[in-house]
Amino acid sequence: MLRKAYKFKLKTNSKIEKKLWSYAGHSRFIWNYFWSLNARRLQKRQSIMRYAEMDYWSKILKRSEQYSFLSEAPAHIIQQKLKDLDKAYQDGFDRTQSTKRLPKKRKKHLHSSFRFPDPKQFKIENRRISLPKIGWVSFFKSQNILGTLRNITISYHSGNWYISIQVESQLILPNSANKSDVGIDLGVAKLATLSNGKAYEAKNIYRSLETKLSKLQRRLSRKSKFSKNWFKQKRKIQCLHSHIANARKDHTHKITTEICKNHAKIFVEDLKVLNMSKSAKGTIENPGKNVRTKSGLNKSILDQGWSEFRRQLEYKSSWYGAEVVPINPQYTSQLCSECGHTSKENRQTQAQFVCVSCNFSSNADINAARNILAAGYAVSVCESNHISGRKQKPLGNCEKIPA
Numbered sequence: 001m002l003r004k005a006y007k008f009k010l011k012t013n014s015k016i017e018k019k020l021w022s023y024a025g026h027s028r029f030i031w032n033y034f035w036s037l038n039a040r041r042l043q044k045r046q047s048i049m050r051y052a053e054m055d056y057w058s059k060i061l062k063r064s065e066q067y068s069f070l071s072e073a074p075a076h077i078i079q080q081k082l083k084d085l086d087k088a089y090q091d092g093f094d095r096t097q098s099t100k101r102l103p104k105k106r107k108k109h110l111h112s113s114f115r116f117p118d119p120k121q122f123k124i125e126n127r128r129i130s131l132p133k134i135g136w137v138s139f140f141k142s143q144n145i146l147g148t149l150r151n152i153t154i155s156y157h158s159g160n161w162y163i164s165i166q167v168e169s170q171l172i173l174p175n176s177a178n179k180s181d182v183g184i185d186l187g188v189a190k191l192a193t194l195s196n197g198k199a200y201e202a203k204n205i206y207r208s209l210e211t212k213l214s215k216l217q218r219r220l221s222r223k224s225k226f227s228k229n230w231f232k233q234k235r236k237i238q239c240l241h242s243h244i245a246n247a248r249k250d251h252t253h254k255i256t257t258e259i260c261k262n263h264a265k266i267f268v269e270d271l272k273v274l275n276m277s278k279s280a281k282g283t284i285e286n287p288g289k290n291v292r293t294k295s296g297l298n299k300s301i302l303d304q305g306w307s308e309f310r311r312q313l314e315y316k317s318s319w320y321g322a323e324v325v326p327i328n329p330q331y332t333s334q335l336c337s338e339c340g341h342t343s344k345e346n347r348q349t350q351a352q353f354v355c356v357s358c359n360f361s362s363n364a365d366i367n368a369a370r371n372i373l374a375a376g377y378a379v380s381v382c383e384s385n386h387i388s389g390r391k392q393k394p395l396g397n398c399e400k401i402p403a
């Protein structure tokens with residue numbers, strides 16, 4: 001079974017928006033309420049409340065006079081928020097998930113969303129959806145929704161309300177007979193270079209909009225904090241940020257779809273991107289203060305989001321019946337893909353690869369991508385040899401490459 005989400009912009013009016021803001025507010029309130037209780041418990045080194053306990057107390061809250069407003073919102077979305085909070089704590093304490101942090105307090109402008117977890121609660125008819133306690137809402141339907149409805153999430157960002165519809169469908173593996181395998185080299189100037197010579201330019205949209213962004217930020221600093229004009233300016237900055245994020249994601253989506261559609265096995269460098277950019281604190285989505293002072297390379301990594309590229313490849317490959325295999329990128333830039341000679345001198349300039357042994361010359365990225373493809377095949381051979389019990393060493397070094 002395959003899960004997929006469709007996201008559309010909602011067509012709202014002031015009446016609907018009022019309800020959306022109110023329900024988003026109620027779910028944010030419930031999150032923050034139990035988050036604070038748990039924060040106090042953690043401070044005292046006590047164990048935190050799990051979902052069942054929070055759910056019990058939330059029902060008591062609803063019955064109290066002070067918090068009776070909570071029963072205005074559909075009960076399911078409140079319960080779902082508590083489940084999300086519970087999950088966020090579990091992930092945060094899970095040592096195997098190094099990128100996850102403990103949940104934080106939610107803020108109005110960053111976190112206004114709620115989810116209807118039960119498909120029985122909503123109905124979709126052409127370009128409109130019926131939601132409990134809200135009624136029919138139209139949306140900009142940009143593509144057909146295929147599959148069984150699972151849940152929907154309503155969220156607000158940069159001035160608009162969106163609906164994200166999650167569906168589940170039977171995985172139909174397309175015929176992979178006439179598909180080739182490919183090695184991919186990820187880079188700074190070119191986002192991705194394939195072993196067949198095809199290259200995808202990076203879209204450094206952040207760089208091009210940076211001046212605009214810093215101008216907006218300078219104006220913000222001159223306004224008195226939390227004034228009407230300050231909020232207006234803040235909103236402008238948020239819009240620009242979301243424009244940058246959307247453009248970047250869109251660009252990566254086009255590339256990853258094309259790669260997954262046309263290839264059977266996709267070998268990519270195991271870059272540990274997250275670790276590389278971690279030095280500048282935080283995550284790709286949420287870079288820290290030090291990012292600006294870090295070198296240009298680090299920023300480019302953040303810009304292009306190699307990890308986003310990888311993430312998209314991973315989930316899309318399952319739609320198209322392809323397979324993503326991570327490869328140890330050691331020596332791929334110094335190794336000659338023609339004769340196998342490895343030397344630092346092979347890489348004379350950043351762009352050009354010239355082998356000092358056999359004189360093979362090629363674009364450096366294409367050479368690296370060809371090496372990744374070869375290393376990928378070596379890993380596959382290693383694996384099949386280990387399974388059949390033979391100890392013969394194939395191309396490359398089995399031990400060096402994590403299978």
Ligand SMILES: [Zn+2]
Nearest residue numbers: 336339355358
């Ligand atoms: Zn050579």
